[in-house]
Amino acid sequence: MIARLLRSEHVAGWLFVLPAVVLIGLFGIVPIGWSLLLSFQHNDLLTPPTWAGLDNYRLLNNDPVFRDSVRRTLVYTMLFVPISVAGSLAVAMLLHARIRFARFYRTAVFVPVATSTVATGIIFNWLLEPTYGVANYLLGEVGLGPYGFFQDPDQALYSIVAMTVWGWLGFDVIIFMAALQGIPNDLMEAAKLDGSGRWATFRRITLPLLSPATLFLIVWSTINALQVFDEIYVTTRGGPLQATTVLVYELFNQAFVFFHAGYAAAIAYVLFLATLVLSLVQLWIGRRSVYYTS
């Protein structure tokens, strides 16, 4: 009886996930519980906290700064995710061929991902500097600009999109490259023999077979885009005129500049719930439209 239990799939499943559950439970779930508690307090991390109940959440509801940061975060995410996933898919397809310098290209595309955020920030600060930067210089040569980029409230967020797409493209490309390996060549051969054009092959064979990776990247990119912070911290610092104050930036401001850690935790929790819902929706759509070969 015990032996049969031990061999059951349920036990096997739990045993397989046990190390992950323990570690992530301790270092992931416990901190999240603590943060939830924090969001119900008036807490500056320095003096004894007082109980706030739902006060922080009520304040959030009426806070125009919070609402604006939500809007900006959504704008950023809705631009970043499609552009980076589609763009990296295109690049991965380009790299999926036996051409010369393939190794060089692949490494080059990976470099921005390996570069520290600080270095990336400096480079873009220089490139996009309105008076002296290379971008306006080049654009000027073809009669465009000059643009304010990071200094213009209407352009700053889009400049951040460009900078982060540049910084993360290589990451998505690697994932797609690995996924493309899983597409059996004889399938592609068969399609060609059947007279299928390149685009049709891509749409009917490649894309569906890549869908597990695509789903992964969409979910993953969304989670990250909703939490974008580092790149903004090293360039625009939430400005100009708060044009790049996204959710996590506002959170950071509240916790480490204003010492309102409880309020910051409430922001974090709203973000958490929104991300959870969004991811669940994406996973659910994925369940119906992602094609697994098994």
Place this chain on the structure above:
Amino acid sequence: MKRLLALAALLTLVVAAGGCGGGSSSSSGPVNVVVWHGYEDVEGKAIKDAAARFNATHPDIHVTVQNYGNADYALQKVLTAIRGGSYPDIAYLYGSWAANISRSSTAVDLTSLTKQPATKWDDFWLAERQAVQVGDKIVGVPALVDNLALVYNKKLFDQAGIAYPTADWTWADLRAAALKLTNASAKQFGWAYVADASEDTVWRFDALLWQAGGDILTPDGTHAAFNSDAGVRAATLLQQMATVDHSVYLDNGNGNYANLFNSNKIGMLFTGPWDLSGFPDVNYGVQVLPGDQNHQTISGPDQWVLFDNGSERQKAAWTFLSWFTSAPEAMRWSVATGDLPIRASQTTLPSYQAYVTKYPGVAAFVDNEQNAVKARPVIASYSEISQAMGQAIQAVLLGKASPKDALDSAAQQVDQILAQGQ
């Protein structure tokens, strides 16, 4: 289910144990004193040397100095350490953190210690003493002092045929010179201003505000006062120079202005002694700020804060701190690092002459310290006030709001912040 119970037990354990911690004092052997600081390079070496010399002459105390990373991240580390019960004995805190960190019960009230005659408390510059006073508590010992002065590029002035700034310069002189020094086709600007809406944006404005006779808050500290006529005049100066004359380079907080100044692309700066080493290629001059009713400047002092790790360690930490900030040690520090003297009496010491010779331009900053008579409010909500003001000034500089509207709107926000206050 068992897993849940285990996790719950662990959580309880963590929360319960989270409060305890902190250092233990040793009963035998020297008392340990841990000092956290953000010094690098020359200053980093200087503090290591100082600690070594102190340890050699004070065998019953052992001082260890640790770098906690640069200002951008240090506060997160300090807060986490305080909350996690694992904090040092002394920490270098940037001026803007003092009012908040001092509210922690782990921060030691130094009022009685500073009253001791040996401390010579009044020897510290006025601005420093103002910055470490929260209410009627003294929460820190001055660590660093600086102020804003006018730093100008002599070559660019010569090229434009303008006489160098004098101690009597007015705002009008500043504006006129900036205009003459601006050359759009050569991408040259007369002046630079940090326009990232941070405290860097605000404190330069504060100097102008005070020069015009204004104040940041009302004397009772319950309402904003910076939207007075004085404030509007100061903001209007900025607006005119930035949006009409286009003579101001707006730095977005990444410090490009320093490199630009060094590349002979900017004529004048309002900046402090810390920037001077970044101008090796420029023949610069230093002068008091151009004034209005007076030539007041603003000072940005940082401080050492003492944390409670038991009375033995506290005493040892204070011994080190009072030694380290005594006039002879402080002068030694200034000579090694170029930092301004933190005590007025240092200017009478013999090595002072060597100091001003070694660091060109520094003497003007030391003299300028006399002009730092007002200070920013040292209250917990200052960072919120700063943000409201910073955004208003940024809006003015970018031409997105009129000085009056921007300041009034910021004043409204500040009044709300003060009303909720702590």
Place this chain on the structure above:
Amino acid sequence: MNRHSLRLPFSPRHLVLLPLSLVMLLPLAWMLITSIETLSETRHFPPHLIPAGIHWRNYPDALDAAPFGRFFLNSTIVTLASVAGNLLFCSLAGYAFARLRFFGRDVLFVALLATLMVPFQVTMIPTFLIVHDLGLVNSLGALILPNLVTPFGIFLLRQFFRTLPIELEEAARIDGCSRLGVLFRVVLPLSMPALATLGIVTFLWTWNDFLWPLIVMSSTNEYTVQLGLASFQGAHDTKWPLLMAGNMMALAPMLIVFVVAQRWIVQSLAATGVKG
């Protein structure tokens, strides 16, 4: 081939890939140039792109400025441990989520994924408390343990495992192979691209991690390379040449790992389809 198409002597892919690569390599070029300049040369804006001379001294100077040998050792230990841990534990968990049916599987999966959804700025304090109570503050364990397995890796491998044909695994089970055996003998050998990807990414993140090591380490002996590099950034003044020389040296292991691991991600493009 369409006789009317333009015949280029090289694949048209290069027309896109080459400019793209140059744009991507811009930071590296700037870092390299800055790393061989003198400090006063860097005090210019716009930056001089053609250095006056090659100042290789910055590299040994950077290494001397702080015990970088020790830092590299620390970073290597932490990174290798994280990579090994992730490869092992994420494989186990990812396989369970992909192929096994067990009670609470989907809820657990979402719960693990959910831990990614609260920003680190909030969770770092309770994480510090936990690490503190485990007595791990200022030890390499504090850097390794929290990152030994990540939901990212589990999610990634789950997706990849599900693209493999299940027949091979079923056949192995019928042959009497244990589930663990199926994982290690059948599934993992077929998952080299995914494993290599996870390895590279884990390496990258652990190697580049800055904020968490800053929070949890207080003595220089235990510093990682990124913390060591931060010492070149003063409150008012950054020593760009040394910082960039340091960054280049820190970047090197990652690029080497990537170049080497590439071949597992890009297995022969002419491989035949039948696996196993």
